[in-house]
Amino acid sequence: MMTLDILYFAWLRERVGEPREVVETNVETVADLVAELVAKDERYALAFADMSSLRVAIDQELTDFTASLKGAREVAFFPPMTGG
Amino acid sequence: MMTLDILYFAWLRERVGEPREVVETNVETVADLVAELVAKDERYALAFADMSSLRVAIDQELTDFTASLKGAREVAFFPPMTGG
């Protein structure tokens, strides 16, 4: 089992209802983690309904949903960025 | 006969030896005017030796050596610009 800090930003944070949580999990990839969250509660199902419009970062580096969580400590989910 | 103000800039001004002069002429084009100047004095021959590296403006609008002088009041000769 590993302990992950999970962060949510922008409208994803609003749908999940909290900016940050700690989960214990033994899944292998980001996609597995999303599936586990979605199975847990309706809020996540709503938040992750359209994964094509979401981005993910592991330990503050952008990656994709097929990425392995091995060694990860912080996983962040968010919509496409709108800086500048 | 027409009266033209002729202006010279940068190294062309230095070779001709003056920034401005007034000439009376009845030539038709810029190229004819250059030929008339070159025939007049060695200084002009030196200044206009390489016409491919020169620019000309009639009444403060860039043009080329084939341009007609009809209606012209001011003709300026200079090397390629180096602004910015």
Added chain:
Amino acid sequence: MDIRVQEEPFHFGTEAQAFSDAQDGAGAIVTFTGLVRDLPGTPLDVMEIEHYPGMTERALAKIAQDASKQWELSGSLIIHRFGAMRPGDQIMMVATASKHRKDAFEAAEFLMDFLKSRAPFWKREITADNTSWVESKPEDEDALSRWDHIQ
């Protein structure tokens, strides 16, 4: 390379002049500044920018490093605000300095293109009757492909 992520306003003119003064041997300086625009229709009360502290600084430093590898820059600056702003306020600025104008221009455009869709900022527009997250534009993602050859 100077990267600042901050809530407080910055003074564009002062920053632009300080950046220019700090350059030694540069012949060309380009700046870009992004301002909060009002909305068509209902006036915008507040533009609020959320960001991901920690990742933001890392992402901006990476973008600036990538620019320094590709172009001959004597300096670069990125300032980006978060929090609440009003129409006309300055959101962010970048500045680049180089011997050559082409390098300064290209590097500034590169910084902007990547900062738009690779730095973790999210804008929200708040009017009297609505609050909505700004959606990313397909053309912002498309703009990145212009730089494919240097990735």
Added chain:
Amino acid sequence: MDIRVQEEPFHFGTEAQAFSDAQDGAGAIVTFTGLVRDLPGTPLDVMEIEHYPGMTERALAKIAQDASKQWELSGSLIIHRFGAMRPGDQIMMVATASKHRKDAFEAAEFLMDFLKSRAPFWKREITADNTSWVESKPEDEDALSRWDHIQ
């Protein structure tokens, strides 16, 4: 459209801020500043710029008008000095403002490309042992062809 041809120095930061403050509804502001660079080898004492009074103002106004036709600009500024300058001094600046960053960037690059080789300025470099006119670069003429489609 604000065009200034002047002998006296200008303050880049002050001009950049004033330009930004004067914009209404713009989301993007780009500035370019050209500085006198020192020479490799013998230090440059003075860079002297000669111009063609009258034609200079007309040529710059034409370039700025062409930019306004092509891009959606809420404002544009050109300041260009003539006379004697020293290394590090500001020679000139342009600024453009638009709703969109692409327009502001492209218009500023267009202004610079045309100003370089279509406005009647000539630079001369004076060192302790030499005085020479700066030669135009083939790449400056080449840069214009990028804009052929909008002429």
